Amino acid sequence: MVVTGLWTMLTIVxxxxxxxxxxxxxxxxxxxxxxxxxxxxxxxVRGHKYGIFFGFVAGILQDLTSGSYFGIATxxxxxxxxxxxxFSVNLFREQALLPVVSSIPALAFHFAITVGFLxxxxxxxxxxxxxxxxxxxxxxxxxxxxxxxxKVVCDLNEYAKKxx
Amino acid sequence: xxxKLRKESKTAKKIVALIFVFISVFCxxxxxxxxxxxxPVTDATAMAIVAPFQRIFSWAGSQLTxxxxxxxxxxxxxxxxxxxxxxxxxxxxxxxxxxxxASENQRLRNLLGxxxxxxxxxxxxxxxxxxxxxxxxxxxxxxxxxxxxVADNMAVVTEMGLVGHVMExxxxxxxxxxxxxxxxxxxxxxxxxxSRVAGIVEGDIKNPNHPKMVNIPKDSDVKVDDMVVTSGFGxxxxxxxxxxxxxxxxNEEGGLLKYGVVDTxxxxxxxxxxxxxxxxxxxxxxPLQPPPQTPGTETDPYExxxxxxxxxxxxxxxxxxxxxxxxxQLQQAGYVPEDATPNEDxxxxxxxxx
Numbered sequence: 225m226v227v228t229g230l231w232t233m234l235t236i237v238x239x240x241x242x243x244x245x246x247x248x249x250x251x252x253x254x255x256x257x258x259x260x261x262x263x264x265x266x267x268x269v270r271g272h273k274y275g276i277f278f279g280f281v282a283g284i285l286q287d288l289t290s291g292s293y294f295g296i297a298t299x300x301x302x303x304x305x306x307x308x309x310x311f312s313v314n315l316f317r318e319q320a321l322l323p324v325v326s327s328i329p330a331l332a333f334h335f336a337i338t339v340g341f342l343x344x345x346x347x348x349x350x351x352x353x354x355x356x357x358x359x360x361x362x363x364x365x366x367x368x369x370x371x372x373x374x375k376v377v378c379d380l381n382e383y384a385k386k387x388x
Numbered sequence: 389x390x391x392k393l394r395k396e397s398k399t400a401k402k403i404v405a406l407i408f409v410f411i412s413v414f415c416x417x418x419x420x421x422x423x424x425x426x427x428p429v430t431d432a433t434a435m436a437i438v439a440p441f442q443r444i445f446s447w448a449g450s451q452l453t454x455x456x457x458x459x460x461x462x463x464x465x466x467x468x469x470x471x472x473x474x475x476x477x478x479x480x481x482x483x484x485x486x487x488x489x490a491s492e493n494q495r496l497r498n499l500l501g502x503x504x505x506x507x508x509x510x511x512x513x514x515x516x517x518x519x520x521x522x523x524x525x526x527x528x529x530x531x532x533x534x535x536x537x538v539a540d541n542m543a544v545v546t547e548m549g550l551v552g553h554v555m556e557x558x559x560x561x562x563x564x565x566x567x568x569x570x571x572x573x574x575x576x577x578x579x580x581x582x583s584r585v586a587g588i589v590e591g592d593i594k595n596p597n598h599p600k601m602v603n604i605p606k607d608s609d610v611k612v613d614d615m616v617v618t619s620g621f622g623x624x625x626x627x628x629x630x631x632x633x634x635x636x637x638x639n640e641e642g643g644l645l646k647y648g649v650v651d652t653x654x655x656x657x658x659x660x661x662x663x664x665x666x667x668x669x670x671x672x673x674x675p676l677q678p679p680p681q682t683p684g685t686e687t688d689p690y691e692x693x694x695x696x697x698x699x700x701x702x703x704x705x706x707x708x709x710x711x712x713x714x715x716x717q718l719q720q721a722g723y724v725p726e727d728a729t730p731n732e733d734x735x736x737x738x739x740x741x742x
Contacts, residue, residue, distance in 0.1 A: 240441030248449040276406065283413075288434035294420035299413045345421050 227384040234380060235278070238262050238373070239285055249365075254358045256365035257331065258373060259286055263301045264308045264330045265323050265370075265377040272309025279305030293341065300337040304330055323374035327366040335359060495661045502547035503663065509626065510667040511545075512536050516660050517561065526552075526566040526591065530662060533560040541624050543665045549630035549653035550574065550618060551662050562664075567591065567599050567631065568656055575621035576601060576631055583609040586619055589631055589650055597656070601634065601648040608646075610637060616650055626668040 242258040249255065259282040267275025283298030290297070308326060339351055496513070503511045514536075518529030532538045534557050544551040544564045552572060555565040565572050570591040578585045585608040587601040604610055614634045620627025636649035 236438055236441055240438055240445050243438070244442045244445035245449040245452075248453050280409070280413075284430075285434055285438070288431045289438055293417055295413045295417035299410070299417060302410065302413065341417055345418070 227387055230380055230383070231278075234376065235259075235262065235282055235285065239282070239289075243289070246365075254362045256362065256369045257334065258369065259283075259297070259301060260304065260330055260334055261323065261327060261366065261370050261373040262377065263305050264326055265374040267305045267307075267309035268312045268322055268326070268374075269377055269381050270309075271312055272306050275305025275309030275312075276302050277305070279303070293345065296338055296341045299341070300334050303337060304333055307333070323370045324367055327370040328363050331359070331363050331366050492661070498547040499661055499663055502545075508669050509665045511663040512538060512666050513661065513663050514538075514544075514562075516662065526568040526572075526596065526656070527555065528552075528564050528566060528659065528662075530562050530564055530664070531560070532664060533558045533562050535560055537666045538562050538664050539666075543618075543625045543629065544662050545629060545665060546654050546659070546662055548655070549632065550625065551654055551656075551659065553624055554664065564662070566656055567652055567654075568596055572599075574625055574631065575619040576616045577619040578610055578634075579615040579617045580609075580611075583611075583614060585610050586621070587616075587648070589616065592649075595649070598635070598649050598651060599632075601650050602640075602645070604646050604648060606639065606644055606646050610634060610646070610648055612637060614648075616648075626665060 238258040242256065246255040246258070263275060263279045263282055266278045279301030280298060283295075283301040286292075286297040286301075287294045308330065311326075335355070339354070342349065499511075499513055503509075503513075512532055514530040514532040516528050517531045520527040520529075530544070538554055538557045540554055540557050542554045542557075544553060550567060552564050552566040552569070554562050556563040567574060567589065568591045570593045572589075572591050574589045576587055576589045578587075585604060587604045587610075589599050589601050591599045601610075601616055612634055616631040616633060618625040618627055618629040618631060630653045632650040632652040632654075634648040635651040637646055638649070639646045
């Protein structure tokens with residue numbers, strides 16, 4: 225129960241951080257996506273099942289509170305949880321560089337899914353501009369914050385293992 | 389075996405559930421986009437859960453931003469202050485240079501004005517580049533020498549009056565002995581027409597800033613405020629250069645002569661630009677001015693001259709016409725053959741009579 229509460233608290237705190245504190249260091253409205261880092265880290269550490277579950281929770285939380293198209297974040301995070309969770313089988317889970325390296329493809333994947341949905345919804349926007357002007361600044365922030373998030377996830381995972 | 393089948397069945401169920409969730413979420417996106425999917429209660433709940441955390445982090449963020457802005461502002465102010473200080477120093481230096489140029493410009497303008505007025509002199513402008521500091525002598529060094537046409541004993545002036553004479557002309561610089569020098573003596577006159585008393589202006593070692601006009605007979609007509617000009621005697625200084633004015637008159641110890649203390653027209657403390665008289669000649673006569681006219685009857689002399697010229701021309705034309713007519717009549721009367729050329733002198737004489 226405590227462990228579940230801690231995971232829930234971590235998710236909510238990271239989301240609150242993402243939507244409040246990190247907006248102060250945003251680049252033209254784009255700031256780091258801590259939910260994405262959380263989902264990827266959990267997927268690496270605990271496998272694709274937890275990855276999908278946390279993707280669902282984080283996505284629902286974001287979709288419900290952000291006012292964007294409902295379901296896009298949920299679908300994207302669940303997919304990422306599944307994909308990176310599947311990768312985790314063949315990788316050493318405790319490797320510190322892993323989330324840092326994977327933060328950029330994860331972000332690219334998230335961008336691609338979001339763009340795909342927007343395309344299906346017939347929303348016109350400049351993909352090249354989005355890629356060139358917003359993706360890389362966000363990617364840099366992701367890389368910077370990937371390790372701290374991963375460290376917290378690993379520590380909480382250790383704590384959960386001990387108190388299971 | 390049974391266990392294995394049960395496990396596989398469980399996994400298949402999970403996969404089916406997962407696919408169902410994925411498809412549901414996928415469809416939810418499109419329903420939500422078409423406003424056919426609402427979750428008002430869950431929205432409000434989620435926001436109520438997240439909002440307190442957001443508020444805390446937002447407050448922390450605003451504090452951090454405030455600190456960052458303050459630090460930024462302080463560093464900017466420091467940098468700005470530094471730049472402004474540098475700018476002030478630069479502007480001060482520029483201002484000083486500009487003032488210097490303005491002052492030089494004014495002096496040179498004055499000197500140029502004097503050069504244009506004193507047409508009887510050929511002047512070479514020079515700047516004072518040095519000054520001997522000995523108390524018993526008053527000598528300056530100027531930046532013109534023999535290469536510029538300067539020679540020994542040439543008079544040195546400013547637009548205000550006489551400065552001294554070239555004591556020693558070098559190649560590109562010269563020493564000028566000032567009027568104030570005790571060794572200097574300048575032949576002078578009182579400028580006032582009723583006086584015209586001659587004397588010698590010498591430097592006074594006891595009163596270095598005020599030379600004396602000596603050798604003035606005791607009964608001569610010299611008053612305080614009389615202007616002193618060069619007399620031209622001796623050949624060094626051209627006649628008529630202003631030296632200064634008498635400010636005090638004292639009797640000499642012997643009793644037969646008196647001397648006047650002269651306040652020089654040139655301020656030797658502020659001497660920066662001078663002119664050397666390299667050649668002098670008689671002053672050209674003043675251009676003739678039209679005589680004064682009685683008020684109310686003024687005429688333009690140039691216009692009058694023009695009218696007079698036009699009238700003369702008209703008279704000449706009329707005379708010519710009359711002369712031609714006479715000639716024609718004489719020819720018709722047979723007194724003068726038709727091919728005969730008219731006698732010029734006769735024609736003129738006749739024309740005069742007409």
